[in-house]
Amino acid sequence: MGLDLKEVRALFAQEAAVRLSRLGNQLLMLEQTSGDRELVDSVFRELHTLKGSSAVAGFDDISKIAHDLEELVDAMRDSPDAVAAETIDVLLSGVDRLNAAIEAGVGPIDPGTDAGPGTMPGPHAQEPLPRDPAPAPRTESDGSGVVMVPMERLDELVRLVGESASAHLRVGRMLQERFRIDPASCAEYTKLSRSLNDLQDRTMRTRMVPVATMTDQMHRAARDVARARNKDIRWEVRGADTELDRGVLHRLSEALLHLVRNAVDHGIESADEREAKGKPRQGAIRLHAMQLGSEVIIAVSDDGAGVDTERVREQAARQGVDVEHLTAEDLCGLIFRSRLSTAAFVTDISGRGVGLDAVRTAVEAVSGRVEVRSEYGVGTEFRIIVPITLAVLRCLLVEAGGQRFAIPFHRVITSRRYDAAVVTRAEGRPVVWVDQRPVRVSRLADTLAMSPEEASDGPVVVLGDTADSHAFQVDRLVGRRDVVLKGLGPPAPHLPVVAGAGVEPDGSILIVLDPPGLIRRAGRAAGTDAVPVPAGRRSVRRHQVMVVDDALTVRELQRSILERAGYEVRVAGDGAQALSSLREQPCDLVLTDVEMPNMDGFALTEAIRSTPALANVPVLMLTSRAGDSDRQRGLDAGADGYILKSGFDEGSLLTAVNRLLGGTP
Amino acid sequence: MQTVLLPVHEELYALPVRWVREVLAAPRITPLPTAPPEVLGLFNLRGEIVPLFDTAALLGIGTTDAVAFTVVLLGPQGSAALTTTAFPHRAVLDVPTGRSEHHGTAGTFRIGERVAVLIEPSALLAPDRRLPAGSA
Numbered sequence: 190m191g192l193d194l195k196e197v198r199a200l201f202a203q204e205a206a207v208r209l210s211r212l213g214n215q216l217l218m219l220e221q222t223s224g225d226r227e228l229v230d231s232v233f234r235e236l237h238t239l240k241g242s243s244a245v246a247g248f249d250d251i252s253k254i255a256h257d258l259e260e261l262v263d264a265m266r267d268s269p270d271a272v273a274a275e276t277i278d279v280l281l282s283g284v285d286r287l288n289a290a291i292e293a294g295v296g297p298i299d300p301g302t303d304a305g306p307g308t309m310p311g312p313h314a315q316e317p318l319p320r321d322p323a324p325a326p327r328t329e330s331d332g333s334g335v336v337m338v339p340m341e342r343l344d345e346l347v348r349l350v351g352e353s354a355s356a357h358l359r360v361g362r363m364l365q366e367r368f369r370i371d372p373a374s375c376a377e378y379t380k381l382s383r384s385l386n387d388l389q390d391r392t393m394r395t396r397m398v399p400v401a402t403m404t405d406q407m408h409r410a411a412r413d414v415a416r417a418r419n420k421d422i423r424w425e426v427r428g429a430d431t432e433l434d435r436g437v438l439h440r441l442s443e444a445l446l447h448l449v450r451n452a453v454d455h456g457i458e459s460a461d462e463r464e465a466k467g468k469p470r471q472g473a474i475r476l477h478a479m480q481l482g483s484e485v486i487i488a489v490s491d492d493g494a495g496v497d498t499e500r501v502r503e504q505a506a507r508q509g510v511d512v513e514h515l516t517a518e519d520l521c522g523l524i525f526r527s528r529l530s531t532a533a534f535v536t537d538i539s540g541r542g543v544g545l546d547a548v549r550t551a552v553e554a555v556s557g558r559v560e561v562r563s564e565y566g567v568g569t570e571f572r573i574i575v576p577i578t579l580a581v582l583r584c585l586l587v588e589a590g591g592q593r594f595a596i597p598f599h600r601v602i603t604s605r606r607y608d609a610a611v612v613t614r615a616e617g618r619p620v621v622w623v624d625q626r627p628v629r630v631s632r633l634a635d636t637l638a639m640s641p642e643e644a645s646d647g648p649v650v651v652l653g654d655t656a657d658s659h660a661f662q663v664d665r666l667v668g669r670r671d672v673v674l675k676g677l678g679p680p681a682p683h684l685p686v687v688a689g690a691g692v693e694p695d696g697s698i699l700i701v702l703d704p705p706g707l708i709r710r711a712g713r714a715a716g717t718d719a720v721p722v723p724a725g726r727r728s729v730r731r732h733q734v735m736v737v738d739d740a741l742t743v744r745e746l747q748r749s750i751l752e753r754a755g756y757e758v759r760v761a762g763d764g765a766q767a768l769s770s771l772r773e774q775p776c777d778l779v780l781t782d783v784e785m786p787n788m789d790g791f792a793l794t795e796a797i798r799s800t801p802a803l804a805n806v807p808v809l810m811l812t813s814r815a816g817d818s819d820r821q822r823g824l825d826a827g828a829d830g831y832i833l834k835s836g837f838d839e840g841s842l843l844t845a846v847n848r849l850l851g852g853t854p
Numbered sequence: 855m856q857t858v859l860l861p862v863h864e865e866l867y868a869l870p871v872r873w874v875r876e877v878l879a880a881p882r883i884t885p886l887p888t889a890p891p892e893v894l895g896l897f898n899l900r901g902e903i904v905p906l907f908d909t910a911a912l913l914g915i916g917t918t919d920a921v922a923f924t925v926v927l928l929g930p931q932g933s934a935a936l937t938t939t940a941f942p943h944r945a946v947l948d949v950p951t952g953r954s955e956h957h958g959t960a961g962t963f964r965i966g967e968r969v970a971v972l973i974e975p976s977a978l979l980a981p982d983r984r985l986p987a988g989s990a
């Protein structure tokens with residue numbers, strides 16, 4: 190999870206490319222529109238942010254150039270209508286010097302897409318193109334015929350195409366109902382259907398990247414661990430041309446790297462051991478990717494020692510898990526539990542602070558699931574199964590309280606007939622047995638606070654998240670549906686039990702439920718603390734920190750440090766974005782930059798202090814502004830602490846955060 | 855000021871016309887579970903999902919049992935809709951006749967022998983001025 194200096198510099202290169210390109214453009218505009226105060230402020234902010242980011246990336250010379258230019262622009266703020274061409278000359282030549290200094294520090298830079306919060310560059314942003322024999326579409330090395338497009342535009346395109354497809358289905362229905370025309374017999378209609386299908390397919394593919402974009406990095410990780418552990422391995426890749434959503438692949442990168450390191454470190458035996466067991470001295474690590482319908486499976490396997498299920502059984506029993514009836518497969522599944530995986534399977538090399546529970550969390554975050562199959566002495570295979578894209582969500586449709594709802598499939602553990610005779614009670618609550626474990630059961634309509642109806646004998650759907658599971662009784666199961674999910678932002682209220690909604694072909698709206706939110710709500714209603722939950726399944730709430738900074742480099746560095754220290758981190762690119770997010774869901778501490786577009790750190794702090802629900806949230810300011818007046822202004826606004834970027838390091842940040850949060854994540 | 859008058863039970867509320875996107879007959883509503891009482895649900899406006907708010911509940915003057923029309927607003931955070939209990943009309947507001955007390959309103963005006971209360975949608979629909987989500 191941690192970023193080393195090389196990675197920080199790679200991030201900085203990505204950020205600087207975008208900022209320098211924007212800066213050059215703004216300076217030329219400024220020359221044409223003297224007197225534009227906003228533009229001067231904007232140029233100032235770009236330089237100021239570059240100064241801070243370059244200092245964090247350890248480029249003092251670049252920071253110095255940016256500082257000198259910033260001073261020049263600061264002086265212009267007093268009389269923006271008198272921007273002389275000579276001043277623009279100096280500034281443009283300063284931008285050239287910045288470009289040259291950055292190229293000297295990190296190599297040639299490439300003005301790519303703008304990177305907003307949460308849009309980290311791909312793991313191979315600074316890596317050479319893959320040497321894998323797999324094709325790498327749309328990445329011609331000479332750059333001709335390639336257009337960089339921001340991800341948001343592609344997201345918008347995917348959404349609009351999805352809506353067009355829904356509208357098309359509605360037109361078909363209207364033809365049938367109002368004009369008694371069978372749409373299938375209408376040539377124009379079927380031609381439009383085909384075109385829309387093609388368009389949807391091509392649009393989805395614009396977001397796709399081949400798994401090959403990750404394989405070099407994984408090969409390198411496997412090789413490094415093997416060298417450190419003095420093991421001999423062979424790296425094999427199949428299906429590297431399998432494509433999936435860039436965002437999904439990026440968010441899986443840490444999990445995949447962990448599995449590969451784990452396979453070499455714990456799976457593969459030493460050459461002598463292997464020889465003694467009658468195996469080839471060289472161990473095999475295989476990565477196999479394939480598409481299966483609307484899902485992609487990425488399997489990481491080894492021909493090593495396999496999972497010692499007896500050892501897992503002992504450890505689980507020691508932690509209070511009832512292991513009596515667990516099969517070998519169940520025991521393998523237990524290694525995804527946090528305490529077990531950390532205790533038994535993580536070392537300094539393969540672990541990197543990430544346990545197999547974190548692998549599962551990362552996979553579930555992209556609506557996927559992870560499975561493990563292992564045979565002791567023969568080898569282990571981890572399978573990550575994820576949807577090709579997150580724009581379409583495979584859902585189970587159910588009816589509860591007379592209304593139809595969609596439940597994301599990846600959270601459904603099982604569904605079964607409701608048999609009142611086998612429902613038992615524990616601590617005042619009804620409980621059903623699922624895979625030898627007691628699981629609380631509630632009526633979905635009750636959890637959703639819908640009007641009470643007659644008790645039904647409808648089936649139960651068991652939902653699970655990373656920490657818990659809960660069974661919900663519904664009126665009936667309706668079927669399966671791929672839903673084009675739309676989030677419900679303001680002005681609609683934020684509701685923890687609702688993930689979003691989709692439009693049905695008949696024009697009606699289908700509410701998509703959020704299983705973790707449902708489980709939490711049902712748990713609260715059932716009195717969570719009183720319910721017997723097997724050890725290791727309770728989630729321990731970690732402190733959540735909101736990092737607010739418009740500089741990608743700084744933001745990601747802070748996120749990296751805090752996550753490594755065990756904090757949960759949310760990010761925002763400016764004060765306005767942070768405030769809106771905090772109003773929906775507060776956090777335990779806000780770490781904010783000062784100079785930002787839309788709303789700066791001072792205004793953000795003042796807004797936090799004047800919002801009753803947020804007034805007590807500690808605010809820590811991190812900025813490159815060294816002046817006493819700025820420091821005082823921050824404290825006056827209500828900040829609890831102030832760290833200068835020039836004196837910023839991991840230790841000082843964690844000390845300040847720990848102090849304000851009372852010690853531990 | 856050009857406004858659209860929203861009849862809510864026996865009262866009149868005025869919405870500055872620049873906020874108004876369109877007026878619809880009562881659309882088909884999908885209830886939003888666990889939403890606060892002033893959120894009646896969601897409806898489909900040509901593929902766009904729009905939340906519908908009970909104007910009476912937002913203003914704290916009861917609830918709307920039968921929605922006659924909905925007025926769709928285009929605010930800074932996106933589209934939203936308000937209920938009315940009769941057909942909305944356009945009206946020009948002159949000078950205010952007094953102050954108003956409800957949050958999300960900005961003064962009273964005379965319309966013939968009736969009083970119209972001016973609505974400020976950005977305040978009326980602000981998330982932190984409504985009841986906490988999930989309170990139902």
